[in-house]
Amino acid sequence: MGNINTHKTLILNSTFQPLSLATPKRALSLLLNKKINVLKESNVKLRSIEKSVIIPKVAVLTYYVKAPYSRRVALNRENIFIRDSFNCQYCGKEAESIDHVIPKSKGGSHEWNNVVACCKKCNLLKADKLLSKTVLNLKKIPSIPEGNFWIKTIIGNNPDPDWKEYLVTQ
Ligand SMILES: [Zn+2]
Structure with a gap:
């Protein structure tokens, strides 16, 4: 059972x-x-x-x-991590925190296109600086999640293997 x-x-x-x-x-x-x-x-x-x-x-x-009651994906830490595959968007290592690409103190907004998952080390390097003032580079431009992304936020990262064939994004 x-x-x-x-x-x-x-x-x-x-x-x-x-x-x-x-x-x-x-x-x-x-x-x-x-x-x-x-x-x-x-x-x-x-x-x-x-x-x-x-x-x-x-x-x-x-x-x-x-x-589409659940299709607007909430902008929160967990969903940012899911969008960025739990990888630091600067160095590719395991993400541990969220970075505002344009720091909030410099007018950056808390929006999908200004937030990325990042590791502690890069977060420390980046600190309160603009990206151009650091040695860091973004792996890809952050964007609003689209398509069937929201289903990932419902099923999590370890979906039942029996679901797999039905989770192909169209
Ligand atoms: Zn990093």
């Missing part, structure tokens, strides 16, 4: 684009209301009123969800 406390069902939109993760309880409710079709079963069972139901690992909605 799978662990019911950690089990999550990957829910795809009717267009097969990844949409969200559902708890077993939520997945059961969607199933009983015929709102999803199972694409892949799990080994987690939940007992409903009359029968026990196998909770899906992956399911597709029978209807199209238009509201």
Whole structure:
């Protein structure tokens, strides 16, 4: 039996684009209301009123969800790290903090195109200076995450291997 406390069902939109993760309880409710079709079963069972139901690992909605309720990616430390693949954008080492490319003290804004993940060492080198006054160079110009990026912020960095084939970004 799978662990019911950690089990999550990957829910795809009717267009097969990844949409969200559902708890077993939520997945059961969607199933009983015929709102999803199972694409892949799990080994987690939940007992409903009359029968026990196998909770899906992956399911597709029978209807199209238009509201992109979670698609605006919040500008926070975690999401900046995800966008920058947890790598320092100056040297490529493991990122430990966030740097404002144009320092806030020099009028830089807290926006996607002015923040990068960076390591402690580069952060110290950079300090409160403009990039041109340091030996550092940006690996790429920071930008607003696009496309299906938001799904990464939902599923995290270690998605269930069974989801993989359904997480291909389109
Ligand atoms: Zn660095």
